[in-house]
Amino acid sequence: MSSYPHAVPTRRHELTACLAADAQYDIAIVGGGATGLGVALDAAARGFKVVLVESHDFAKGTSSRATKLVHGGVRYLSQGNIGLVREALHERSTLLENAPHLAQPLAFVVPAYRWWELPLYATGLKLYDVLAGKARLGRTEILNSAETLALLPASKSQDLMGGVKYWDGQFNDARLALALARSAAAQGALLLNYICATDLFYDDAKVAGLVCQDTLTGQPYRIRSRCVVNATGVWVDELRQKDGAANRSDGRRPVRPMVAPSQGVHIVVDREFLGGDSALMVPKTSDGRVLFAVPWLGKVILGTTDTPRHDLAREPLAFREEVDFILNESALYLKRPPLRADVKSIWVGLRPLVKPQDDEGENTKGLSREHTVLVSRSSLVTVTGGKWTTYRAMAEDVLHTCMQEALLAKKPGGVTLHLKLVGAGPVGMKAVSICHAPGAHSYGDEQALLAGLPGAETELCPGFTEAMIRFAARYEYAIKVEDVLARRSRLLFLDARLASSLAQSVGEILQQETGLDPEIAAFSALARQYFTWPE
Ligand SMILES: Cc1cc2nc3c(=O)[nH]c(=O)nc-3n(C[C@H](O)[C@H](O)[C@H](O)COP(=O)(O)OP(=O)(O)OC[C@H]3O[C@@H](n4cnc5c(N)ncnc54)[C@H](O)[C@@H]3O)c2cc1C
Numbered sequence: 001m002s003s004y005p006h007a008v009p010t011r012r013h014e015l016t017a018c019l020a021a022d023a024q025y026d027i028a029i030v031g032g033g034a035t036g037l038g039v040a041l042d043a044a045a046r047g048f049k050v051v052l053v054e055s056h057d058f059a060k061g062t063s064s065r066a067t068k069l070v071h072g073g074v075r076y077l078s079q080g081n082i083g084l085v086r087e088a089l090h091e092r093s094t095l096l097e098n099a100p101h102l103a104q105p106l107a108f109v110v111p112a113y114r115w116w117e118l119p120l121y122a123t124g125l126k127l128y129d130v131l132a133g134k135a136r137l138g139r140t141e142i143l144n145s146a147e148t149l150a151l152l153p154a155s156k157s158q159d160l161m162g163g164v165k166y167w168d169g170q171f172n173d174a175r176l177a178l179a180l181a182r183s184a185a186a187q188g189a190l191l192l193n194y195i196c197a198t199d200l201f202y203d204d205a206k207v208a209g210l211v212c213q214d215t216l217t218g219q220p221y222r223i224r225s226r227c228v229v230n231a232t233g234v235w236v237d238e239l240r241q242k243d244g245a246a247n248r249s250d251g252r253r254p255v256r257p258m259v260a261p262s263q264g265v266h267i268v269v270d271r272e273f274l275g276g277d278s279a280l281m282v283p284k285t286s287d288g289r290v291l292f293a294v295p296w297l298g299k300v301i302l303g304t305t306d307t308p309r310h311d312l313a314r315e316p317l318a319f320r321e322e323v324d325f326i327l328n329e330s331a332l333y334l335k336r337p338p339l340r341a342d343v344k345s346i347w348v349g350l351r352p353l354v355k356p357q358d359d360e361g362e363n364t365k366g367l368s369r370e371h372t373v374l375v376s377r378s379s380l381v382t383v384t385g386g387k388w389t390t391y392r393a394m395a396e397d398v399l400h401t402c403m404q405e406a407l408l409a410k411k412p413g414g415v416t417l418h419l420k421l422v423g424a425g426p427v428g429m430k431a432v433s434i435c436h437a438p439g440a441h442s443y444g445d446e447q448a449l450l451a452g453l454p455g456a457e458t459e460l461c462p463g464f465t466e467a468m469i470r471f472a473a474r475y476e477y478a479i480k481v482e483d484v485l486a487r488r489s490r491l492l493f494l495d496a497r498l499a500s501s502l503a504q505s506v507g508e509i510l511q512q513e514t515g516l517d518p519e520i521a522a523f524s525a526l527a528r529q530y531f532t533w534p535e
Helices: 012-020 034-045 074-078 082-098 117-135 145-151 173-186 233-246 320-331 388-404 440-451 466-475 481-488 496-501 503-514 520-531
Strands: 024-030 050-053 103-112 141-143 162-171 190-192 195-203 206-214 220-230 259-270 279-282 291-296 299-303 345-354 371-375 380-385 459-461
Touching: 012 190, 012 220, 024 034, 024 206, 034 050, 034 173, 034 380, 034 388, 050 173, 050 195, 050 220, 074 082, 074 117, 082 103, 082 117, 082 162, 082 388, 103 117, 103 145, 117 162, 141 145, 145 162, 173 190, 173 388, 173 481, 195 220, 195 233, 220 233, 220 388, 233 259, 233 345, 233 380, 259 320, 291 320, 299 320, 345 380, 345 520, 371 388, 380 388, 440 466, 466 481, 466 503, 481 503, 481 520, 496 503, 496 520, 503 520
Parallel strands: 024 050, 024 220, 050 190, 103 279, 220 380
Antiparallel strands: 103 162, 141 162, 195 206, 206 220, 259 299, 259 345, 279 291, 291 299, 371 380
C-alpha cells in the first residue's frame, strides 16, 4: 500500500482561497526548491501548521538543473571533507529507500588511460566505500580494459588500461521536488507556486509574517506566521537585505551577501554517444574539474562547469566557452565525439555556494558545498548551500534551529527518515531504471490513477500522454506549458526542439483543465534558448 492512497487535488482557486483565510501559521517557508520543500515536509510531518510560497514554479530554480546525482561527492574526498561525504552517503541511502521510483543506484566507471590512474582512483574510491559503511550500494572494483568497454561501450578503446567501477545514485530532480511538495500537502501543509514573497512584516521588531503577491493575478496576501524560513537558494540575500533594512534604525552596517553564485552548464545528447547503463566519470579534466556523462531518461547528460557569476538570472545563459569545454573534454573519452548538431538541449543552473567573510567569490571551486543556517536579529531564519542529496538533513537542521530559538515548539525529529514519498509504492515494488526513457513508470504507484484519466492512451510523443498533462494540472500544481514540459515531463531538458513542437497541444489541454493562460508563446521563446548555441 502507498503511504498516500489519495492524491491531494491542487486546484488553484482552492489553494488561493486557503491562503486568503486569516490563518496563523507555525512556519512560513519562502522558496519551493529542494531546501524549502524539504523543510515543509519535515515540519508538516511533525504536526506544525505549514505554508510555503514559491514565486515561480516548484523547482524552477537550481533544483531542476542538477547533474541528477544522489551522491556523497567523490571530489569532496580530495578536499578532505570527510564529514560532508559521510553525511551525504547516509542521506543517499535514505533517499533511494524513500523514493525508489525517482532515485536509484547507478554504476559509475572512471576509465584509466595512464598507468598511475588505476591505483590512484581505486584507492580514493575504496575509501569512499569504507566511508559509506552500511550505506554502501555496491563494491568498488578495478576493471580491465575489456570489462571497462563492456560497461562503457562507446568510450575510446585506444590506450585504455582499465577502469574503476563504483556506485552512487541518480534521480529525477524536478519530479522529486514535486513528490516532496505533494507529500507535504498530504501531511496538511499548504503550498502554492506563483506566489512571490515581496516583504516581511514585524511585531516588536520580530518577523511576524510575509507580504506576498500572486504573480498570475497581482492579488496581494499577508501571511501571519510564528517563524519565517528564507529558503530561496541563490536569491536568499534579497530577503535578507529587506530584513536588514527594516531593522537598521541603529546605524548598523548593511547585511553582507552570503551567497557566491556559480554557474553550471549541462548539455544533452542521444544515448548512443555513451551506450550502456553506466555513467562515465572523469575525476580531473584539463582544467582540474570533474566531468560526468550520465545516462538519464533515455539520453545522456554531459557536464558540468563551475563559473562564478555576479547576476542572478532566472534563466541564465551558457557561455560559449562552457559548452565548447564540455564538448572538447567529452571528445577525449568518447569514440564518436558529439558535435554541436548533436546537442538536444543546453541548460544552466546556479549553485548557491556559501561565501566566507571577506571573500568576493571569484574562486567558487573552493567554496563550501555545506549548508548554512543563519538567524537574523529579527528572527528571520535563512538556509542555503548544501546539495540536493542532503535536503532532508538540511531540513532537520533548520527545524532544530527554529526550536532552539524558541520560534517553534519542541517536537522530536527523525520523522522523515522512513517517510515514503508520494508514488513510492510498497517495499519491493519493481521500479524501471531512470536511465530509460520516461513514461507512466515515472509515476510509481500512481500509475493506476494516471491510467484512469482522459487521454491515457493518447500519446503526444513516445512516453508522454494527454493524461499526464491532466494529471499535472489536477495533482501536481501545473499552470503553464513550461511547468509541464520542463518539470512534470522533462522534455525541455531532454530535447528542447521536440518540447517546443508540443507547446500548442499541451497548452490547449492545460487550459481546458485550469481555465488559466498556459503562456504558450513564452514557452516557445524559452525552448529556443535551450536549443540555441551560445554566441
Ligand atoms: C549545475 C549544478 C549541478 C548540481 N548537481 C547536483 C547533483 O548532481 N546532486 C546534488 O545533490 N546536488 C546538485 N546540485 C546542487 C543542488 O541542485 C542545489 O543545492 C539545490 O537544488 C538548491 O536548492 P534550493 O531549494 O536551496 O534552491 P532553489 O532550487 O534555487 O530554490 C529556491 C527557490 O526560491 C524561489 N524564490 C526566490 N525568491 C523568492 C521569493 N521572493 N518568493 C518566493 N519564492 C522565491 C525560487 O524561484 C526558487 O524556486 C547542483 C547544482 C548545480 C547548480
